[in-house]
Amino acid sequence: MKGDRRVLVTGLGVLSNLGDSPEELFRNLCEQRSSLRPADTSGPTALPPIQVSRIDDFDAGAYLGKSNLRPLDRISRLVTVAAHLALKGAGWEADALSETEVGLVLSTVLAGIHTIGEFDRRALIAGPSYVKPMDFANTVLNAPAGQAAIYHKLRGVNATVAGGTMGGLAAVVYGVDLIRNGNAEAVLAGGADELSPESLHGLYRAGLLAGSNGTPGRPVPFDAGRNGFVPGEAAVLLMLEEAGAARRRGARGLAEISGYGTSFDPGRGRDARGATAVIRAIELALSDADADPGSVGAIASSANGSVLGDRSEAAGIAAALGAEAERVPVTAIQSMLGDTLAASGPLGVLTLIEALRGGTLPGIRGLEEVEPDFLLARATAESQPVERDAGLVTAIGLGGGAAAVYVSRRDA
Amino acid sequence: MNRQRVVITGIGVVTPLGTGREDFWAKILLGHCAFQPVSSFDTEGLPVSQGAEIRDFDPTSFGFSLDADSMGRASQLAVAASRLAIKDARLAIEDLDPSRLGVAMGTTSGEPLEIERYDDLEVAGELDRLDGRFISLYPCHMIAVHVAADLALTGPVDMIPTACAAGNYAIARAFDLVRSGRTDAVLAGGADCFSRITYRGFARLGAIAPEVCQPFDRDRKGMIPGEGAGVLVLEPLERALERGAPIYAEVLGYGLSCDAHHMTGAHPDGPARAMRRALASSSRAPEDVDYISAHGTGTPTNDRIESEAVKRVFGESARRIPISSIKSMIGHTMGAASAIEAAACTLAVACNLVPPTMNFKTPDPECDLDCVPNSAREHPVEVAMNNAYAFGGNNASVLFGKYKP
Numbered sequence: 073m074k075g076d077r078r079v080l081v082t083g084l085g086v087l088s089n090l091g092d093s094p095e096e097l098f099r100n101l102c103e104q105r106s107s108l109r110p111a112d113t114s115g116p117t118a119l120p121p122i123q124v125s126r127i128d129d130f131d132a133g134a135y136l137g138k139s140n141l142r143p144l145d146r147i148s149r150l151v152t153v154a155a156h157l158a159l160k161g162a163g164w165e166a167d168a169l170s171e172t173e174v175g176l177v178l179s180t181v182l183a184g185i186h187t188i189g190e191f192d193r194r195a196l197i198a199g200p201s202y203v204k205p206m207d208f209a210n211t212v213l214n215a216p217a218g219q220a221a222i223y224h225k226l227r228g229v230n231a232t233v234a235g236g237t238m239g240g241l242a243a244v245v246y247g248v249d250l251i252r253n254g255n256a257e258a259v260l261a262g263g264a265d266e267l268s269p270e271s272l273h274g275l276y277r278a279g280l281l282a283g284s285n286g287t288p289g290r291p292v293p294f295d296a297g298r299n300g301f302v303p304g305e306a307a308v309l310l311m312l313e314e315a316g317a318a319r320r321r322g323a324r325g326l327a328e329i330s331g332y333g334t335s336f337d338p339g340r341g342r343d344a345r346g347a348t349a350v351i352r353a354i355e356l357a358l359s360d361a362d363a364d365p366g367s368v369g370a371i372a373s374s375a376n377g378s379v380l381g382d383r384s385e386a387a388g389i390a391a392a393l394g395a396e397a398e399r400v401p402v403t404a405i406q407s408m409l410g411d412t413l414a415a416s417g418p419l420g421v422l423t424l425i426e427a428l429r430g431g432t433l434p435g436i437r438g439l440e441e442v443e444p445d446f447l448l449a450r451a452t453a454e455s456q457p458v459e460r461d462a463g464l465v466t467a468i469g470l471g472g473g474a475a476a477v478y479v480s481r482r483d484a
Numbered sequence: 485m486n487r488q489r490v491v492i493t494g495i496g497v498v499t500p501l502g503t504g505r506e507d508f509w510a511k512i513l514l515g516h517c518a519f520q521p522v523s524s525f526d527t528e529g530l531p532v533s534q535g536a537e538i539r540d541f542d543p544t545s546f547g548f549s550l551d552a553d554s555m556g557r558a559s560q561l562a563v564a565a566s567r568l569a570i571k572d573a574r575l576a577i578e579d580l581d582p583s584r585l586g587v588a589m590g591t592t593s594g595e596p597l598e599i600e601r602y603d604d605l606e607v608a609g610e611l612d613r614l615d616g617r618f619i620s621l622y623p624c625h626m627i628a629v630h631v632a633a634d635l636a637l638t639g640p641v642d643m644i645p646t647a648c649a650a651g652n653y654a655i656a657r658a659f660d661l662v663r664s665g666r667t668d669a670v671l672a673g674g675a676d677c678f679s680r681i682t683y684r685g686f687a688r689l690g691a692i693a694p695e696v697c698q699p700f701d702r703d704r705k706g707m708i709p710g711e712g713a714g715v716l717v718l719e720p721l722e723r724a725l726e727r728g729a730p731i732y733a734e735v736l737g738y739g740l741s742c743d744a745h746h747m748t749g750a751h752p753d754g755p756a757r758a759m760r761r762a763l764a765s766s767s768r769a770p771e772d773v774d775y776i777s778a779h780g781t782g783t784p785t786n787d788r789i790e791s792e793a794v795k796r797v798f799g800e801s802a803r804r805i806p807i808s809s810i811k812s813m814i815g816h817t818m819g820a821a822s823a824i825e826a827a828a829c830t831l832a833v834a835c836n837l838v839p840p841t842m843n844f845k846t847p848d849p850e851c852d853l854d855c856v857p858n859s860a861r862e863h864p865v866e867v868a869m870n871n872a873y874a875f876g877g878n879n880a881s882v883l884f885g886k887y888k889p
Contacts, residue, residue, distance in 0.1 A: 143747065175742075181623050183645070185599065192603040192681050200529045200684045208685030209747040209875060212592060213624055213645035218876020221744045227754075230742035230878050231653060234594075234625035234643040242642060249660055255740065270602060273611060274619030335583065336641040338633045349638065352583060470620065471629040473641055 079248045080318050080325035080482060083162025083311035084422050085154040085260075089125045089304065090409060092157065098426040101434040102455055106408050108291070108302050111272065119272065122281050123289055125304035125410035126267045140223060145187045145210045147266045148219035151178060154307035155220045155260055162311035163323055175228030175256045177247040178217040178309075179239035179263035179414040181470070183232075184210050186268035216264060228256050236469030237374055238334075239263060240308070240417030241477055245332045247312045257317040263414030264307035275303055282377055292438040293375035293404035294382055294451045301376035304410020308418035327425045330462070331361025331478035340472035341380050349474035350388020350466060357464065358392075361478035365396040369460025370433045372420035374467035376406035385468055386446040398449045401456035403427075407437040420465040421479060427458050428481040490662045491887055493729040494573025494717030495827045496565040496673075500536035500710050501814045504568055508824075509831050513860040515842045517813050519696060519708050525680040532692040536710030536815025537678045550634045556595030556621050559630035561713035561820070562675035566631045569671060573717040573729060577635060577669075586639035586667045587632045588658040589715075590650020590674035591819035592874075594624025596681050627675055631715075639667050648779075648816070649872035650674050651714060651823030652880035656738040658718045659882075668723055673715035673823035682818065683709050689748065691783050697816075698843035699780040699809040700787050700851040707781040710815025714823030716830065721887075733833040736867070736883040737766030743877025750785055754879045755793035759869065762881035763797075768867055770798045773805055773883075775838050775868040777825045778855075780809025781816055790871065791851040806863055808856040812842040822872035822880065829868040829884045838863045 084094040089107035091097035109126070113119040132141055132149035135156055144152060155176065159169070188211045195203050209215060214232040221230045229250055235242040240263030247261030265271075275281050282300035283289025291302040318325060333356025337349035358364060371389060375382040390397045405423055412419060427433040432455050439453040450456060462480040469475075495505040500518035502508040521527075522535040543552035543560040546567045552560055566587075570577060577585060598621045605611050620626070625643040632641045640661055644653045651674030658672030676682075686692050686709060693706035724731055739761025743754035763770060779790055795802045810828050817824055828839055837860055844857035870882045 181625070183624075185622075188596075188599055188681065189603055189606075191685070192600060193607055195680070195684050196603060196607045200687065203684055203688050205685075205689050205748075208688060211681060211685060212647045212875045213594060214647050214874065214876045214878055215747065218742075218747055218878065221742050221877065222746065225744045227742050227744045227757075229740045230646075230744075230876065231740070232645050234623065234645055235641070236623060236625050236629075239625060239643075246642070246657070249664075253660060253664075270599070271619070273614055274602075274622070277614045277616045278619045279616060280619070334640045336587075336629075336632045336638050338582075338636045338638060340629070340633060352638070469625070470623070471626055472633060473625075473629070 075252055077252050078315040079251045079312050079329045080315050081310050081327045081425060082313045082318050082323040082325055083158045085158025085161060085309045086422060087150055087154050088306040088409060089127050094422055094426055101405055101408060102432060104437045106437060108410060119276055122283055123302045124267055125302060127305055143206055144219050145184050147184050147264060148216045150266060150307040151216040151264045152220040152223045154309045155224055158260055158309040158311045172258060173228035174226045175250060175259035176217050176221050176226050177231045177233060177243045177259055177261040179233045179243035180216060181236055181239060181265050181413040182271050183213040184215055185270045187211055189270050235473045236471040237413055237416050238467040238469035238473040238475045239414045241467045241475035244477055245334060248329050248332060251312060251314045258313045260309045261312050262309035262418035265305055265413035265415055267303055267305045291377035292407050293377055293436050294386055294442050294446055294448060295439050296441045296443045298377040298382060301378055301406060302410040304412045306412040306415035306419060308415045308422060310418060310421060325482040328480045328482050329477060330480045331357045333357035333360060334475045337472040337474060341384055346384030347387035350385055350468060351392045353474040353476040354392035357476035357478045363478060365393045367460055367462050368400050368464055370424060370427050370458045370463040371400055371402045372424040372465045373402055373404045374416050375404040376411040381468055385466060386448055389466060390447040397447055401433045401450040402448050403433050404436055417467040421477060424463045424465050424479050428463060431458050433458050488663045488665060489721035490659050490718050490735045491721050491724050492716050492732045492830050493719050493724050494569040494575060495830060496569030496572060496715040497824055497827050498561050498565050499712040499814045499824055500538050505572055512810055512813060512828060512839045513837060515840050515859060517842055518815060524678050530687045532687055532694050534695060534708050536708050538711055548634055555630045556598055557677040558591060558595050558675045559627045561677060562589055562627045562631050563634045565673060565713035565715040566671050569715040569717050575717060580668060582636055582638045584639055584668040585637040586641060586661050586670040587628045588642045588654040588670055588672045589628040589631060590644045590646060590654040591624050591627055592647045592676050593679055593682055594645060595622050596679035597677060598622040600680060631671060646878045647874035647876060648818055648821055649874035649878045649880040650819035651821060651826060652870060652872040652882050655826055655882050656880060659735045659738060662718050662720055669717055669719045671715050672718055674819040675713035676711055676818035676820050678711040693782060696843045697782040697812050699782040699812050699841050700848060700855040701844050702846040702848035704782045704784060704787060706783050708815040710817040712817040712820045712824060714820050714827050716826060731887045733830045733884045734887045736885045738762050738882045739765060741879045745877050748875055750789040750873060752789050752793040752796060754877055755790060755873055756796045758879040758881040759797045762883050766883040771801050773867050773869050774865045775832050776805055776807040777829050777870045778807050778809045779871045779873045780811055782811060788850045791853055803853060806838045806856045807853050808839050808841040810839050822870060826870050826882060829870045832865045833868050833884050833886050836862060836864050
């Protein structure tokens with residue numbers, strides 16, 4: 073099924089509220105820093121005081137210079153900067169880039185929802201002849217990936233993949249398959265979402281946010297008192313390269329994506345079938361990597377403080393690991409960064425890679441008491457040692473998907 | 485690597501011109517056109533008003549297991565087309581392992597009617613009335629989710645919103661999911677619903693024709709936006725033979741590429757690379773291709789650039805290969821377009837009939853190809869190529885071939 077083309081991660085590009093390099097972000101995660109702040113709830117309709125994690129001071133020009141940025145809306149700029157950082161981190165020089173068809177696979181849950189809404193509202197308020205053609209180009213859901221490819225001249229396969237909050241891992245899976253199938257030698261893969269009034273209102277109205285029922289928000293993964301999540305924003309791209317091509321280029325491998333599994337839960341998170349989807353995703357990932365639960369040294373999960381979602385993920389992880397669940401440290405970074413939607417899974421990959429390389433997995437900020445029946449003995453507030461060379465990233469999606477990616481440490 | 489051969493065993497389409505394989509194909513071969521004044525919103529203030537809407541779509545008539553009201557219109561179109569495809573394939577999914585069944589769907593706009601409702605509320609100062617379901621209905625991945633949930637599948641579910649090339653991307657993804665042995669069947673296609681955002685945007689770009697869509701004509705004036713869904717059942721050949729399924733065609737391969745040139749402006753390099761890659765991955769030469777389903781939007785630029793790209797790839801043989809655009813009949817159904825066109829390619833291969841390009845009057849020296857003007861044609865089709873191009877410079881070509889043991 074897998075063939076002999078191995079997929080290495082040779083670079084990581086990240087824009088987050090806790091750092092714009094993997095090292096800075098990881099240090100802040102290990103120090104349990106939180107980026108959650110009260111939301112700016114001024115605007116057309118007042119929201120109650122809720123928390124968000126928004127990158128308030130983002131300036132694409134500081135990374136890229138001022139030219140050629142005008143056609144890009146904010147989400148496209150986040151993606152374009154993340155791509156810049158990943159390419160730079162992986163040591164791609166302009167000459168090599170122009171000779172290679174580098175691909176880009178991006179996941180996003182809401183794409184340019186604010187641009188889309190503004191375009192439509194301008195037509196409603198001012199009239200349809202007042203909308204701007206450039207804004208329309210940014211209303212298509214593949215605009216962020218398209219804009220980043222144009223900016224960086226990435227002529228390889230360009231795809232946008234959506235899967236809710238598991239979509240970021242779906243993009244990594246799609247990128248891995250492009251390399252395994254021989255469609256690409258080098259692919260940027262990851263996810264991005266931005267906070268917007270539209271997403272904030274939508275999430276609040278759906279009752280998904282911590283504190284949206286008037287009680288104090290407790291967006292703590294796996295905690296017995298959790299009551300919803302905090303929306304965040306980030307852009308993360310992994311530079312994936314075929315091992316041989318990376319070696320010929322002289323690129324270093326930080327880690328290998330050795331296996332993956334995806335599955336769907338037709339109950340869409342409402343019942344025990346949610347855990348079944350997670351179990352199947354993990355089992356497929358282990359099998360794809362020719363690995364067993366005993367080889368798993370750490371897990372970065374997508375748990376975000378949701379009452380039902382965390383239950384599915386906890387039950388799925390515990391069941392898939394069996395007796396090993398007693399031993400394996402499990403973390404979730406969402407009480408520090410918020411749920412960054414499509415960026416969440418790739419942020420988990422970044423966290424796991426840094427943990428495998430540094431030997432320490434960040435703890436779960438704010439965790440006081442793990443929900444008693446979750447059977448995750450090693451989900452803790454404190455950082456924990458990582459004693460294996462591999463681990464799993466898990467994610468479930470708003471809507472019913474589950475994904476798991478098996479990551480092995482590489483020092484080449 | 486041990487690769488499975490992949491065949492198409494079911495076709496489901498919901499289009500402005502007809503629903504279901506037989507109705508759709510009959511009207512395509514007769515050259516019917518679906519263009520009418522837009523009825524779903526007010527086109528006042530725009531210089532154009534023609535569209536290709538589906539007027540008589542009743543989601544309750546397809547046997548959904550989910551409540552049709554629990555999903556957006558694009559999802560309804562996708563689930564309806566999926567149900568039709570499964571029926572057409574005589575696939576008894578309840579007897580199969582649900583974890584070996586997958587979905588790969590494409591779209592341009594996802595569920596735009598949901599954000600339009602949001603915008604109406606905001607403009608009216610009534611955002612406090614926003615439906616709690618907005619955030620669970622709107623994200624585009626819900627189209628694939630609704631298909632999978634309606635059919636209670638538990639395998640891989642992928643949503644690929646690569647705009648107007650999305651249907652081909654989804655078929656390519658499904659092809660990989662089947663040939664790698666990961667699945668026993670995948671529902672692959674695309675869906676989009678009629679949206680004022682899309683319509684006004686294309687109108688502002690000057691890309692919509694005032695009356696008809698006439699691809700490759702010297703006096704072509706643009707596309708006619710439409711809506712719909714197309715879904716194909718892709719299966720490993722062995723399983724299809726085992727269960728005695730109808731085999732319409734084999735999926736031979738695909739090619740994807742990116743222009744990295746301009747968000748909305750086309751460029752011949754990217755499309756040419758996608759076509760070449762599709763031929764190479766299918767182990768076919770340009771002269772093996774008997775029919776090309778063009779992206780063929782009917783905009784002045786697209787058809788000129790696409791003709792140039794086809795000539796670059798096919799050289800001398802370009803002029804003798806029939807190349808037509810069914811957008812001249814059903815309009816541009818956006819993310820569904822290449823999925824519905826894949827259905828047409830599949831039927832062209834199965835029936836040795838090539839769909840026409842309608843509304844063609846005056847040849848364009850820059851599009852000097854055989855566009856099958858105004859009437860369908862009997863023509864042996866061993867291999868058909870389906871082209872699709874999108875905003876963002878996302879290009880996808882897929883090759884279909886006659887099934888031979």
